[in-house]
Every structure is written in structure tokens, then in C-alpha cells.
Amino acid sequence: MKTAMIKIENLNYKYAHQNKLTLNDLTLQVPAGQWLAIVGKNGSGKSTLARLIDGLLETPSKTIWVDGLEVNTENIATIHQKIGFVFQNPDNQFVGATVAADVAFGLENRQVSSSEMPKVIEQALTLVKMQAFRDRAPEQLSGGQKQRVAIAGALALKPQLLILDEATSMLDPEGRKDVLTQLAKLRDQGELTIISITHDPDEVALADQVAVLDQGKIVKQASPAVVLNDQSLIQRIGLVQPFSLMLRDQLKARGIKVPTNYLGKGALYEWINQQLATKA
Amino acid sequence: MDKSAVSYQGVSLSYDEGITWALKDFSATIPQGKITAIIGHTGSGKSSLMNLTDGLLLPTEGELVVMGHQLTATTKQTALNELRHSIGFVFQFPEHQLFADTVLADVMFGPLNLGVSSQKAKVAAQAALSELGISHPFYERSPFELSGGQQRRVAIAGVLAMKPKLLILDEPTAGLDPDGQQELLTLIKKLKRAGLTILLVTHQMEQVAELADQVLVLATGKLVFSGSPRELFADPLLLAKHHLVEPQAVTFAHQLTETYPELFDHFPITLTELADALAEKLRGAES
Amino acid sequence: MNKKVLFGMYLPGTSLMHRLDPRLKIMGCFWLVILVFFANNLFTNGLMLIALLGMVLLSQVALKKYWLGIRPLMWIILFTAVIQAFFSSGGHVYWQWGIISLTSAGLVQVGFLILRFFIIITASTVVTVTTTPLAMADGIEALMKPLKYLKVPVNQIAMMLSIALRFVPTIMDEVSMIMNAQRARGMDFNSGSLLTRAKRLVPVMIPLFVASFKRAEELAVAMEARGYDPNQPRTKYRQLKWQKKDTGGMISLIVLTGILFLLRQL
Numbered sequence: 001m002k003t004a005m006i007k008i009e010n011l012n013y014k015y016a017h018q019n020k021l022t023l024n025d026l027t028l029q030v031p032a033g034q035w036l037a038i039v040g041k042n043g044s045g046k047s048t049l050a051r052l053i054d055g056l057l058e059t060p061s062k063t064i065w066v067d068g069l070e071v072n073t074e075n076i077a078t079i080h081q082k083i084g085f086v087f088q089n090p091d092n093q094f095v096g097a098t099v100a101a102d103v104a105f106g107l108e109n110r111q112v113s114s115s116e117m118p119k120v121i122e123q124a125l126t127l128v129k130m131q132a133f134r135d136r137a138p139e140q141l142s143g144g145q146k147q148r149v150a151i152a153g154a155l156a157l158k159p160q161l162l163i164l165d166e167a168t169s170m171l172d173p174e175g176r177k178d179v180l181t182q183l184a185k186l187r188d189q190g191e192l193t194i195i196s197i198t199h200d201p202d203e204v205a206l207a208d209q210v211a212v213l214d215q216g217k218i219v220k221q222a223s224p225a226v227v228l229n230d231q232s233l234i235q236r237i238g239l240v241q242p243f244s245l246m247l248r249d250q251l252k253a254r255g256i257k258v259p260t261n262y263l264g265k266g267a268l269y270e271w272i273n274q275q276l277a278t279k280a
Numbered sequence: 281m282d283k284s285a286v287s288y289q290g291v292s293l294s295y296d297e298g299i300t301w302a303l304k305d306f307s308a309t310i311p312q313g314k315i316t317a318i319i320g321h322t323g324s325g326k327s328s329l330m331n332l333t334d335g336l337l338l339p340t341e342g343e344l345v346v347m348g349h350q351l352t353a354t355t356k357q358t359a360l361n362e363l364r365h366s367i368g369f370v371f372q373f374p375e376h377q378l379f380a381d382t383v384l385a386d387v388m389f390g391p392l393n394l395g396v397s398s399q400k401a402k403v404a405a406q407a408a409l410s411e412l413g414i415s416h417p418f419y420e421r422s423p424f425e426l427s428g429g430q431q432r433r434v435a436i437a438g439v440l441a442m443k444p445k446l447l448i449l450d451e452p453t454a455g456l457d458p459d460g461q462q463e464l465l466t467l468i469k470k471l472k473r474a475g476l477t478i479l480l481v482t483h484q485m486e487q488v489a490e491l492a493d494q495v496l497v498l499a500t501g502k503l504v505f506s507g508s509p510r511e512l513f514a515d516p517l518l519l520a521k522h523h524l525v526e527p528q529a530v531t532f533a534h535q536l537t538e539t540y541p542e543l544f545d546h547f548p549i550t551l552t553e554l555a556d557a558l559a560e561k562l563r564g565a566e567s
Numbered sequence: 568m569n570k571k572v573l574f575g576m577y578l579p580g581t582s583l584m585h586r587l588d589p590r591l592k593i594m595g596c597f598w599l600v601i602l603v604f605f606a607n608n609l610f611t612n613g614l615m616l617i618a619l620l621g622m623v624l625l626s627q628v629a630l631k632k633y634w635l636g637i638r639p640l641m642w643i644i645l646f647t648a649v650i651q652a653f654f655s656s657g658g659h660v661y662w663q664w665g666i667i668s669l670t671s672a673g674l675v676q677v678g679f680l681i682l683r684f685f686i687i688i689t690a691s692t693v694v695t696v697t698t699t700p701l702a703m704a705d706g707i708e709a710l711m712k713p714l715k716y717l718k719v720p721v722n723q724i725a726m727m728l729s730i731a732l733r734f735v736p737t738i739m740d741e742v743s744m745i746m747n748a749q750r751a752r753g754m755d756f757n758s759g760s761l762l763t764r765a766k767r768l769v770p771v772m773i774p775l776f777v778a779s780f781k782r783a784e785e786l787a788v789a790m791e792a793r794g795y796d797p798n799q800p801r802t803k804y805r806q807l808k809w810q811k812k813d814t815g816g817m818i819s820l821i822v823l824t825g826i827l828f829l830l831r832q833l
Contacts, residue, residue, distance in 0.1 A: 247551060393753030442752065
């Protein structure tokens, strides 16, 4: 049995300038080696939750544990070491003067020796296919490329947990596919626990579990198949369905008797293929 | 024959006196009342193209005619100001240009610059705001207190309040949640129906398939494709060469045609078209 | 995106001057400035000019580019020189009016003054033109290290410096983007009185400040998440490596100093 990488118990959180609780009595567990997608409307508290896990806001005492360690000011340095965090805005997390220097920033903070750095940087940049850009300055990169560098910067530190706060939103579709495939591989090798905050149904489909956040509460936690297939829920939280389910529902609306269970792209394709074959 | 809103004739642009070219020998026309999608990666020259179209830059060589105004390397500044009266330009992340104390004052900024009376500017601002679903209680709020999605809509209202006839939109849905994106796409369709000519810069091919009448693809400062979205998505080699990802409906349809080459009489590029075509065939299959 | 190159800014290249250690270049520049004031006669000044010419040639940057960079400053130098010429005394008097006079000693002094200014400006330009801002920051950081013992927060200053340098292009892009956006909204930056023009900066400055504060906040959080702690030691990815050519450069400077002091005796 795998232990919980993250344990959250009865977490309440309120910003000083607001009257309402941003997070309301939230309880959640993420087993090590799992990928949890967090979905919900903008303003539902997703980013706040992610920041509290990494101790980037003042985490209320005895509410969050990462790898068995309570998130508090005393443990904060160790917590940061366990977690890699990638933010939404690619420009505002690019510290280095070049791609390689930016990946190096985290390594320098960890006091990795300068002779070891080039190898680690090269590996991390290869994971996100940015090795050809290592000497480029940030202003010579697109938003998506900067975002990949940020992901490389986080992975270079070999975190146990990777938090992506809408980190793939700036990527072009091709780049997004590349990066997500790499992350799924790391997860499958059992090396990485992932929390990704996202609006992208394809990213949700890659996760093991989905937590649906609405007004500071987790209103549903289930497999992607279950969540994505729940149309009324999806609509309420402003998520779009994956392509296969949209097509399935459109066909249904046109009077075609399609299976009502969750269908991936492959499964739907197979089904249509079969139907067409019976005609031929 | 469509009337053209913009025509580019051999337009070239260089920032360093001809050593490198951001745009080279670009010729195309933008039909009036239609949506033209512009696709290209960072450095393809699409930002330069938009800045030229709004008269924010002048061509180094060649000329362009925008809404009847001819622009060349020697066009005077005053002529450009006049040109901008009929063009609206929504930059990427337009919420970054908000500055006024109140939402209403910010939206009135554009019309006031055009020299209309403050009474008229107010009317125009209110109309634009309600078009974007920003209601009365927000008018006197500071734009900086609003959510990101609301700020975006206020900024777009600030451009629409100038009542442009040509609208340039640079990645208008970037960073919005799916609801916000959908609202904006609906608005774009509505603006087209109202007769606006729209230049839409986007990297989302679904939007191209859904909205565009014409597509221009740029790469390293040159025009590499011009035609309808259907023609573009029917050309897998071109797509691959320029690292463009076809819409999911197209991929799905292509997969099916591998087994059934004659499946579609009219190749579908959007979800609705795909569902229509498939439903017809599958109904046939059931009977 | 106005890509006008200001002179004094780094020009990419691979010349010997480009490849020298930034510490040597910064210290060497300081040293030359000091030496300039020890040059007292025709021979010593001639020597300094030859040394300077050597540096300029080694940088493989066109002489014309140096001249374009120095020319605007020449006016200031000439103005100072003229004042100096008329208010100094000694030697043969060519012309006099009240306390204002033009003398032979004055003219010689003015000649040296112009020469000194010229050497100082050109020497520092050679350094800035051949050193990336980043290498400059690294060099300054390394040279400031001894100040640690005086409790000067050298690491933090270096971090501030390198982040500031990192964001200069970003902020320049942002300014031109905001200006374009406001011009697209019908604003005219080019006409009207000084006051109205100043007022027009408001729609540019406010969004710029808002963006900068937001950036500062987000950047701080991102740096914290990546384990940055200003009070902890850090290793360094970019190592400055002192090479043979740097030792060579230093020896050349020492030799130059020696010759200069010999020539002073003449």
C-alpha cells in the first residue's frame, strides 16, 4: 500500500481582505505516484489550495502534510525541496538570463556543485525538448517555450511532487502533448506524484483521480471517466468535455444510439468503425 | 467578388534597415465583413503584420491599403491617426492596458480620443459594456478590482466603444477559462453578423475551423498559405511542415477515411459537420 | 519593438577582448583611468593612446562605431576644455581680457584634458561593448566579494542586479506594447503642449506599474517555491574562469604601468 504523498484535513482558509472562506473544510488525500487533476471555475480556490500545499501562503497549522511532514514555517525549506511548482505566467517565473541559467537557478539554491549542473540541466531540458535553446534569452522565446523551461526547472530538482498551476495553458497543442506525455511517463515510472490544475479535458483524462472544486469545497472526487461523463457537473464547473464525448453526445442528439458510458477517442472510433462495417 | 477591407501589396518590414526582414514581400487581401484567421508561430511576422495594419508601423517597402487609406514608408503621422478611427485593435492580454479610476472612464478613453463629446462617449461606452455583459453596478468600480475574465471584457469593450469597422484580435481567448472563451467566440460571431471585418490571430485550430472564412499562414516573415480553412486542413503536409495541429474533428475524420476512403462527400472540419456527416451514415447503417 | 542599438551596449563578438575575464576588464578599466592621471608629458600620453588603440583593435569592433558612441560626449568635453583654456594661466600670454586669458600653458593643459577624457571614455566603452550585462554582473559580484567581511549583502545585491538586467528587455517590450495599445485606442503621443504630453504618460505608466508590481509579487513567490533563501549560501552555475590570456592581460597592464613611470622621468 502506497502512503499518502499529500494529506489535507479540515482545511479552512480565508484571505485577510475577504469575508468569505476561499477554502471551506477541505479534506483530501493523494497517494504517492498518483496524478490528481483539480478542476473548477476560476475563483473556486484551486490556486489557493496549490499554494497552501507548498507553504507559499500561511498554511493553517495541522491541516496539510506532505510526505508525512506538516506544512509549517519550521519545515518550509524541506517542503519546498519535495515540491516542484510551475505557475501559470511563464514570464514571471523566469529568473535566469538564459534558458540554462534559469534551470540552474533552483540547483544553485540547493547548492548543487557547479560541475554537476550542466549534466542535470541537459537532462531536464531534454525532457521538455528545449536543449537546442539552452543559450537563448527569455525575450527570444515564445510563452509556450518559457513554460517548458519552467517545467524543466522544476523537474531538474527531482521533486517527489510536481504541482502545475494551469502550467500548460500557454503551450501550443503540439507542445502540450509532448510535455503531458513526458509527465505521464514519469508518473508511470513511479517517480512522481502530480497535481495539475487545469481546464484541459485531455490533461484531465491523463490523471488517475479528479477533484472537482466549487466554492472552496471538493464537490466530487472520482476517476476522470466518471467526472468527464457527468455532463451536468461539467457544465456547472465550466469545463469542456473531451472531444470523444462531445462527438458522442452530438451523435446522440442526432438520434444515433451510442453507448452512454465513458468513451475515449479510441473506443468511440472503434464503435463507429464497427457500425459502418455492418453497413458495408 | 468580395470588396476588400485591407490589401497588402508586396509589403516588407525591417527593423534594422534591411539586414533582417520581419515581413518580406507580403501580398494578400482581407475581404470585407469576413473573419480572416492569421496563424503563425512566434517570430513568423504576424505581430508585425497586425501593427502595420493598424498603422502602428509603416512598411519599409511596398504598400497597403487599409479601409481606403494608403500606407507606404512615407505616410504622415496625421493620416495614421485618422486611419485608426476605423480600426479597433485588441492586443494579447488587453487587460494589461487598463489604467483609469473606473471601468466606465477606461472604456470612454478611446471614444474621447477620437474627439466625440463626453455625452456620446458615455453612451458608446455603456453600449459596448453591455455588449460584453458588464452591467451597471460595475461602471464606477476600479478595473483593478475585477476578476481576470471581467478585466478582459472591459478592455475589449474599450476597443468596441470606438465603433471600429475593422477589428484586429490577437489571441483574444488566451488564458480564459472555457466559459469565458465560449462567450468571446459567440461575441466574435455576433460582431461579424453586424458587418465588422475581423482579423483573428490564434493558435487554436478549432477556432479557425469554427470561425474563419479565410486563413493566412505565416512563417519566418512570409505568407505560406492563403485559402479557406477546409483547404488548409486538407493539406497534412503543409500542417506538419509548419507544426500546426489540425482540429480534433479533422484528425478523427482522417482516421475514418483510412478505412473508408469514400466516407465523406464534403470533408468535415468542425465537430458539428463531423457529427452531421457521421449521423447520416450511421442512420443508414441502422436501417 | 524598436531595435535601435544604443552605443555602449554590448555588441556580440568573439574577439580577444570579448573573451577576457570580466573581472580583468573591469579592474583593468579602473586601472587605466588612474594611469591616465599619471601621464604628464607627450611620451606618457602617447603611450596611453597606443595602449588604447591596441584595446580598440583587439575588440574587433569598427572604429566608426566607437566614434558614433563618443561623438555626443565630445560636446561636453569641448565645453569643459574651452572654459579651462580661458581660465588657466602660465607661459606665454596670447590674448587677455580681464581675468580671461589664453596662454600657452593653458592650451597645453586643455590638450591633455581632452586626451584624458577621450581615453577614459573610450576605454570604458571597450569594456561595455565587449562584455555581456550578465558577465558584467558576475564580474562585479566577484569583485565585491571582499565587502562581505564588512557585512555588505553581496549575494543579495548580485541577485538584484542580475534580475534587474534580466527584466530590462521584458519591460522595454512591455512599454512599447502598452504604448501601441493606447495609440490604437486613438491616443496621440506626438502633439500638444508639454503639459498635455506629460499627462499622456498616465495611460502608459499606470499599466506599467500595475504589471511591474504584479510581476514582482509573482516572481518572489516563484523564487521562494524554487528554494531561494536570501540568507542561505548558493552555488554558482556560471563560473568565472581565470585563463592564461587573462594573466597575459594583467602582465601587459603591469608592463604598461612600468613603462609609463619610466617615461614620466623624461
